[in-house]
Amino acid sequence: MPPEDPHQIECHLGRLMDERGMTPKYAGAGAETTAIAISNRITAALNEADHADQEISARLNHFAANAGNGMGLDAAMVAKDQAAETAREQIPAKGTDPASVKKWWDGLTETEQQKFIHDNPDQVGNLDGVPAAVRDQANRLNLTRAQADLQKQLSDLEKSEPLSVAGTPYGATESPDHIVWKAQRDALQDKLKGLNALQDRLDLPVSEKDKAADLNIDLAKGTKMDPSRVYAVLGGGDSITDWTPDPFSPDNYNPFSDDYHVRFGRDPMNPAFGAQHLPSQDTDHDHYWNAKTPSWKAFGQVIAGKPVS
Known part of the structure; x- marks a missing residue:
């Protein structure tokens, strides 16, 4: 059967391309980064809106409680509430x-x-x-x-x-x-x-x-x-106090054990482990995939099957 799009004639690096060198279904190298940035802004806006909603809700509950218990009719309480609202408006905005x-x-x-x-x-x-x-x-x-x-x-x-229990023809x-x-x-x-x-x-x-x-x-x-x-x-507790030491562990008699073993297995940073170290920078784990970081470039080279530079 002929392809849906007559221009789609070959598969290059996992993407359909035509003789024009175009990939209609590919949004571009920066699309994912842009999408993530937009998602983060939306999340931040929603969190801020949620905080504002909680703040307003607390104030409304306060006024509703005063209205219900009659305190809203007390002149001293009214003056106090008005002073609080005036003071709130004086606080610099976020x-x-x-x-x-x-x-x-x-x-x-x-x-x-x-x-x-x-x-x-x-x-x-x-x-x-x-x-x-x-x-x-x-x-x-x-x-x-x-x-x-x-x-x-x-x-x-x-x-x-x-x-808690309702009676029905089929039982409780x-x-x-x-x-x-x-x-x-x-x-x-x-x-x-x-x-x-x-x-x-x-x-x-x-x-x-x-x-x-x-x-x-x-x-x-x-x-x-x-x-x-x-x-x-x-x-969870602190591992340094939760883990029970074993004075008879064989590792205690191996002067090089600290270089090769850690709590969760062998240390991949030790040269004897045989791992290839990828370049990174002093940041938290969430930033390894940020564009233009050393780790981001290295990941791309590994995925493409190229030597890490």
Whole structure:
């Protein structure tokens, strides 16, 4: 049978090409990189929108609670809410130049600074330009409040557990209402578990010299990890304390064993391993496939069956 496209006459390096040298189904060498960049921007925008949605939702819940319990009619509470909203508008927007943020923060009195930390910890904790110790204080306060809020939601939900079993002509089955309720409970428990794990990390004892607030690790930015996967680093013990030493291991009597063996097998960096080392640079693992890096070029040469230069 003739090909669908009369110009498609040969296969070159795995792609159909015609006598014009064109590959209609090939988007170009930079297409994948462009697609990844677009995907990352979309993800970042969605994360930012989700954060804004949570912030607005918390404020609406506050006003709704005041309306329901009558506090919204109290003149003092109204004045307090209005003052909080006015103060919130004075905080520099996310993405503001850190130098401008620092100038704004330094221009506040100590009382004003503490009020911003207490009333708007979520915003102060995310502002580049605010001192690290202040951001740490704000983020810890925000974490504590988030834990309390989730715990209250969970407690309220558990008070309204519906009938778990429904009778049907075919016997007892879990009721639809209970299925929905259980899904909501499990989601709240999972969120609370994640926040509690973060709190446990913050509560770990540290030396006076190396305070946790001063370390360049915040589980996401410091390790250049995807924030959506940050919970994965919270579990598990340290291998240096978990692995039981064996004083009679043969490796203890081989002076060169450290060069050839590691916890997960033989060390591929040792010349005796016989591996070909590929060039790389001082970066995290996610950047090995970035265009124009030494590793990216080397991967292409390996795939093409060419010597690595």
